[in-house]
Amino acid sequence: xxxxxxxAAFLGIGLWPITGHTLSFDSELEYQARYSTNIAxxxxxxxxxxxxxxxxxxxxxxxxxxxxxxxxxxxSYLYYNDETLSNEALFYGDISSQAIxxxxxxxxMVQDRARQVRVDPLQTLGTGNRQNQNDFWxxxxxxxxxxxxxxxxxxxxxxxxxxxxxxxxxxRGVGTLQLARQVSMPNRVSLNGQVMAVDYSDDIYQDxxxxxxxxxxxxxxxxxxxxxxxxxxxxxxxxxxLNSGLYRLILERRGVGGVALRLAAISELADTxxxxxxxxxxxxxxxxxxxxxxxxxxxxxxxAKTIPDQSWMADIxxxxxxxxxxxxxxxxxxxxxxxxxxLTAYVSGSMAGSLEERTYDGSDVVERLGGxxxxxxxxxxxxxxxxxxxxxxxxxSSGGGRQYKETQYLLGLTYRPWPRSLSEFPVxxxxxxxxxxxxxx
Numbered sequence: 150x151x152x153x154x155x156x157a158a159f160l161g162i163g164l165w166p167i168t169g170h171t172l173s174f175d176s177e178l179e180y181q182a183r184y185s186t187n188i189a190x191x192x193x194x195x196x197x198x199x200x201x202x203x204x205x206x207x208x209x210x211x212x213x214x215x216x217x218x219x220x221x222x223x224x225s226y227l228y229y230n231d232e233t234l235s236n237e238a239l240f241y242g243d244i245s246s247q248a249i250x251x252x253x254x255x256x257x258m259v260q261d262r263a264r265q266v267r268v269d270p271l272q273t274l275g276t277g278n279r280q281n282q283n284d285f286w287x288x289x290x291x292x293x294x295x296x297x298x299x300x301x302x303x304x305x306x307x308x309x310x311x312x313x314x315x316x317x318x319x320x321r322g323v324g325t326l327q328l329a330r331q332v333s334m335p336n337r338v339s340l341n342g343q344v345m346a347v348d349y350s351d352d353i354y355q356d357x358x359x360x361x362x363x364x365x366x367x368x369x370x371x372x373x374x375x376x377x378x379x380x381x382x383x384x385x386x387x388x389x390x391l392n393s394g395l396y397r398l399i400l401e402r403r404g405v406g407g408v409a410l411r412l413a414a415i416s417e418l419a420d421t422x423x424x425x426x427x428x429x430x431x432x433x434x435x436x437x438x439x440x441x442x443x444x445x446x447x448x449x450x451x452x453a454k455t456i457p458d459q460s461w462m463a464d465i466x467x468x469x470x471x472x473x474x475x476x477x478x479x480x481x482x483x484x485x486x487x488x489x490x491x492l493t494a495y496v497s498g499s500m501a502g503s504l505e506e507r508t509y510d511g512s513d514v515v516e517r518l519g520g521x522x523x524x525x526x527x528x529x530x531x532x533x534x535x536x537x538x539x540x541x542x543x544x545x546s547s548g549g550g551r552q553y554k555e556t557q558y559l560l561g562l563t564y565r566p567w568p569r570s571l572s573e574f575p576v577x578x579x580x581x582x583x584x585x586x587x588x589x590x
Contacts, residue, residue: 174567175208181561188233189276190544190553199230202561209244215252220244222263234276239265253292260286268314270477278551281313288323302327318350337367341380347420357386357442359418363395374401382418384442391473393418393444407456413449418442441475459490481507495528517545526563534563 181202187195203226211218222242229236245260265279288306295301308321322345329339343361363380378397383390398414420442446469453462462485469480483505491497502521509515524538540557 172211173209176566177204177206178564178566179204179206179561181559183557183559185555185557187553187555188229190542190551190555192552195553195555196233198233201228201230202226203228215249216246218244218246237276241265250289253294255292256290258286258288258290260284266312280315283309283311285309285311298331300327300329300331302329316351317354319354320348320350322346335368335370337369339365339367341365341378355386355388357384359384359442361395363397372402372404375399384418391418391442407454409453409455411449411451414447416446417444419445441472441477443470443472443475445470457491459488461488462486476511478510479507480510481505497526497528499524499526513547515547517543519543519545532565532567534565536561536563 181204183200183202184197185200186197188198188200189196204223206223208221209218220243223240225239227237227239241264243262245258247256247258249256262284264282266282268278268280286306286308288304291303293301304325306323308323310321311318324344326342327339329337331337341363345359347359348356360383361380363378366377368375376397376399378395380395382393382395394416396416398412400412401410403409447466449464449466451462451464454460464485465483467482471478483503485503487499487501489497489499500523503519505518507516520540520542522538522540524536526534526536528534538559540559543554544551546552
């Protein structure tokens with residue numbers, strides 16, 4: 150099935166009033182009329198145009214004693230009034246489900262993520278430089294409990310990674326072993342091993358096997374969650390063997406004065422298809438298709454605060470990637486800011502901004518992406534609201550990269566089938582992320 154249709158169908162389900170005490174939805178339908186000063190985002194001879202945008206956003210959670218599902222997604226369709234560009238569909242969807250087949254013994258998981266990535270890694274993500282990409286994973290987890298506080302977990306995964314326009318498709322088989330002990334009520338330690346075999350569809354790319362061994366410490370309380378990994382990774386190809394340390398830190402603290410804090414630090418061998426298997430940072434910069442492994446070092450710190458009439462968030466990150474063979478080594482630093490306030494009982498305002506600088510080693514390319522948005526919303530009734538806003542986006546790239554400046558002015562209407570029930574779903578986050586990623590979310 151075409152992934153655009155699949156994501157649209159997934160989003161559409163949530164727009165119907167399904168009842169049930171274990172099933173919850175958060176959804177929106179939105180229409181926007183946008184006037185752009187540089188619709189094609191080009192450096193020279195910019196053209197203005199009006200774009201009609203239809204957007205559907207959805208979050209879904211279901212929890213029962215034997216089955217759980219969690220997903221979120223956004224689907225946008227862009228119609229260009231003066232036909233300056235071809236009409237297009239943009240989307241992002243991420244859904245994961247877990248079924249307990251045998252209580253305390255056998256689980257089965259399914260995860261699917263559909264998104265869009267760059268075709269040319271040295272050009273900005275945007276019209277003419279994006280393709281559909283899908284990660285699909287499924288497999289079992291088998292549990293054994295030899296004694297009080299001890300646990301042995303055997304896992305298997307099949308992965309299928311596909312791209313719409315490039316020949317980077319590949320299939321993966323993963324086996325995992327975890328030996329764990331609950332040393333106290335909040336603390337857990339485990340010894341972990343993982344083997345992953347990667348088989349590319351195109352013979353021009355080298356298949357490889359990846360081996361991870363690491364020790365994990367976990368601590369979970371009512372307000373704090375900590376996961377710390379330390380170990381080593383090895384990648385074996387037909388022509389060479391790569392070795393690297395493996396370190397991951399995920400710290401989350403929430404509920405203290407309405408403040409939520411998250412720190413993620415990762416150092417590992419990876420590729421563009423393996424990130425769905427491990428905890429990731431809260432902000433993922435636009436990816437691109439390249440069939441090569443790389444050493445990734447990333448630190449991401451985010452903080453958010455919510456009080457009855459306002460909320461704000463800030464995220465700052467640093468990342469560097471060193472590729473084995475592709476001449477694409479790069480480092481990036483970025484920040485994303487957001488603020489919203491309830492001005493009156495019926496009027497609210499929000500602002501978001503982002504800035505990223507990415508430097509490609511061994512070339513003259515330095516890419517600076519910037520964006521800012523402001524939006525004023527008026528509630529008409531519990532289901533319908535209208536809004537006006539503006540978005541500014543820019544790219545300043547040296548060494549042959551893409552350069553542009555664009556300002557958009559928008560008017561729109563939002564329809565909510567029922568009052569918001571799941572505040573943790575990133576509906577506002579999609580709007581802020583669209584500024585950084587060049588999308589219309």
